[in-house]
Amino acid sequence: MSQQNLFYLLALLRIEGVGDIMAKKLLTHFGTAENVLKAKSHQLASIDGVGAVLLKNFKDKSIFDKAQSELDYVQKNNIDILTFQDEKYPERLKHCIDGPVLVFSAGNIDLKHRKIISIVGTRQITSYGTEFCRKLIEDLVPLNPIIVSGFAYGVDIVAHQLAMEHNLQTIGVLAHGLNQIYPKTHKKYMSKMEQNGGFMTEFWSTSNPDKENFVRRNRIVAGMSEATIVIESADKGGSLITANMANDYNREVFAVPGRVTDKYSQGCNNLIKTQKANVLTSAADLIYNLNWDILKETKAVQKQLFVTLDDDEQKVYDYLLKTGKELMDIIALNCDFPIYRISGLLLNMELKGVIRPLPGKMFEAI
Numbered sequence: 001m002s003q004q005n006l007f008y009l010l011a012l013l014r015i016e017g018v019g020d021i022m023a024k025k026l027l028t029h030f031g032t033a034e035n036v037l038k039a040k041s042h043q044l045a046s047i048d049g050v051g052a053v054l055l056k057n058f059k060d061k062s063i064f065d066k067a068q069s070e071l072d073y074v075q076k077n078n079i080d081i082l083t084f085q086d087e088k089y090p091e092r093l094k095h096c097i098d099g100p101v102l103v104f105s106a107g108n109i110d111l112k113h114r115k116i117i118s119i120v121g122t123r124q125i126t127s128y129g130t131e132f133c134r135k136l137i138e139d140l141v142p143l144n145p146i147i148v149s150g151f152a153y154g155v156d157i158v159a160h161q162l163a164m165e166h167n168l169q170t171i172g173v174l175a176h177g178l179n180q181i182y183p184k185t186h187k188k189y190m191s192k193m194e195q196n197g198g199f200m201t202e203f204w205s206t207s208n209p210d211k212e213n214f215v216r217r218n219r220i221v222a223g224m225s226e227a228t229i230v231i232e233s234a235d236k237g238g239s240l241i242t243a244n245m246a247n248d249y250n251r252e253v254f255a256v257p258g259r260v261t262d263k264y265s266q267g268c269n270n271l272i273k274t275q276k277a278n279v280l281t282s283a284a285d286l287i288y289n290l291n292w293d294i295l296k297e298t299k300a301v302q303k304q305l306f307v308t309l310d311d312d313e314q315k316v317y318d319y320l321l322k323t324g325k326e327l328m329d330i331i332a333l334n335c336d337f338p339i340y341r342i343s344g345l346l347l348n349m350e351l352k353g354v355i356r357p358l359p360g361k362m363f364e365a366i
Contacts, residue, residue, distance in 0.1 A: 001083055003071070008033035009083065010067035013101060017054045023101045024084065025049065073205045079178055080105045090224035092116070096249055099223055100202035106178050107198015109171060111224075115145040115292065118221045118246075120239040121155030121231035122264050129232035129264065130158055132256055136229075137162040139283035139344065142351045143292060146171060146197070148225050150217060155231045155239070157186060160193065170197040173220045175213035177205040214238060222246035227290060229280060230255045233267030240267050247276055252289060254280035281340045284347040312337070313349050317365055320355060325364035 001009070012023060012033040029047055030036045036044075037058075044050050044058060074081060082089040083102045090111055093099040119136075121129060133155065137147065147163035149156040151172030163170035172193060174182070178201060181187045193199065202220065203213060218241050222228050228246035230253070233239045246253045255277035258265020271277035278289055286292075309317060316335050320326060326334075332342035346363055349355045355363050 001081075001086065005032060005034065006081055006083075007064075007067050007071055008037055009102065010070055011063040012036055014063035014066045015054075015060065016057045018057075020098055020101050022049055022054075027101075070204050070206075073179070074104065077178070078106070088112075090116075090220075092226065092249075092251075093220065093224045096219065096223040098219060100220065103200050103202050103220070104178055104204075105198060105200045107171075107194035108196060109198045109200070110169065111146070114169070115143060115290075116148060116225045117145050117286070118148040118225040118228045118242070119155065119159035119231060120149060120218075120221065120228060120242050122233050122237060122239065122267075123152055123154035123156075124234075124264060125154040125158055125232055126262075126264055128258065128262075129155060129256070133158050133231050134162055135344065136280075136283050136286075137166060137168070139347055139351075140286070141166045141168065143287070144168065148173060148221055150175070150214075150221055150238075151181075151186060151189075151199070153183060157189070159231075160189065164189075164192055164196070167196060172197075172199045173217055173224075174199055174201040174209075175203065175217040176209040177201065177203045177207045179205040180209075182209040215241060218242040219245050222251060223249050225251060227252040227254060227286065229253075229286070230268050230271060230277065232256065232258070232264040234264055235266040235270060237267055240271070243271055243277060253277040254286060254289070256280050282344040282347060284343045287347070309349070309352070309354065312341075312345055313352075313354075316342070316345055317349065317354055320363060320365040325358055325362050328361045328363065331363065 012018060025047060026036045027033065030039055041055055044055060081102055081104055084094055084099060145168065147159055147168055147170040149159045149172065151157065151160060151174060160170045160172060170193060176182055178199060181190060207213065218238060222242050222245040228243055228251060230239050230243050243253050253276060255268035255271040257269060257272060257279055260269065272279055280286060316331060319331065319335055328342060328346065332339050346355065350357060353366065355365050357363055
């Protein structure tokens, strides 16, 4: 989009009462933001939802100074502006009726033809949640997904850190402008985040991390992702709002189950109990439900001459060599592993190319 068109679009969005839905409606009717701002009052009044108050707000000339100020800031700081009509705008977010008209982005973000998942949860993450998140991301590495979260304390920053450790692209969706970072203690992660991923926000440089902004932020986290994963949550919290938004957008939602006595598993357990989320016990559950093609992905990876198996994987592999194809439950029983453990082992071995899945939850050694 040209600088002139961006200028008029920014000005349009500064009109009080013009939100994302109204802006899209006006742009669809008039074609460009410039045409909207130059339209006659009777032309604007013909649009459903444009009343006397909004027509009066269209006469506010201060919107142009505000638009120019933001455009100057964006240009000075090498910030990208993606509009909902741009090719680089998050594809899934385009299909959300209340998705932002534009987002500001910084870093090296590449969303084209990629698997995108959001990982959210409590700010008071426990060791259980941390270890589950670690194992989940480790197992997903061969599929090279983009990890999206809100860059907050707890589950968010753990997910970002683990993604960076494994060189996965990770995106922090912020509840404020790109002129600051919240919480300030996370500023030390910014440089590395921007090397492979970065930050996105719909908020201008004049915006602060106000409470209501976090709820608006959550719809971007949910809307741009193929699936939303709730690692841990109390019975109330922002991550549950994100999960509900994901459901409203017809996205897949997953929740990690926990003990009924654990405070930060109550939200996840309730999502599962009310059938608002799929049970997530390992990466295998995610891959199966999203119908991701593991074999196709692994074919793109150069085959190793020698595959290293840990002791548990070797035990399963030896068993399958001896017995041939076998049901997952029988493998777990005879190898003395719980189901949640065997599913993770089988996934790892499948990614390493030493076993393959068969219909009916059966596996065989290659």
